[in-house]
Amino acid sequence: MLVYRVEIVTKNIGPYSMLDWQSHDHNNSGRTPAPCEDPGLRRWDRESWDSRERYRFGFSSIEQLMEWFTEDELRALSKLEMTLSVYEIENRHTVSGYHQVVFKLHQAEFISASDLI
Numbered sequence: 001m002l003v004y005r006v007e008i009v010t011k012n013i014g015p016y017s018m019l020d021w022q023s024h025d026h027n028n029s030g031r032t033p034a035p036c037e038d039p040g041l042r043r044w045d046r047e048s049w050d051s052r053e054r055y056r057f058g059f060s061s062i063e064q065l066m067e068w069f070t071e072d073e074l075r076a077l078s079k080l081e082m083t084l085s086v087y088e089i090e091n092r093h094t095v096s097g098y099h100q101v102v103f104k105l106h107q108a109e110f111i112s113a114s115d116l117i
Contacts (some may be wrong), residue, residue, distance in 0.1 A: 040097035
């Protein structure tokens with residue numbers, strides 16, 4: 001499966017790892033539930049914290065990504081040097097939620113990175 005991730009590829013950090021983004025209005029929008037609020041991620045939510053650190057968040061499609069981020073938010077993330085990374089990974093190394101996908105980064109193959117906007 002392909003996973004689409006917004007990140008700074010050279011540092012492998014996503015928006016929620018950056019203080020500038022954590023305080024952004026995006027987090028109060030209601031369309032971006034925390035993992036524990038996404039029924040599809042309940043299996044992952046029960047993992048121990050040690051194993052959770054091996055996981056990263058992304059999206060199963062560009063459409064899912066666009067439901068999560070607005071165009072204005074993608075512009076703001078682009079200014080923070082975020083790009084759209086694409087990974088290929090076997091389904092068994094993912095947990096698909098209703099709003100996002102959690103995947104084991106060390107099992108994924110990096111395919112490409114491109115501008116968000």
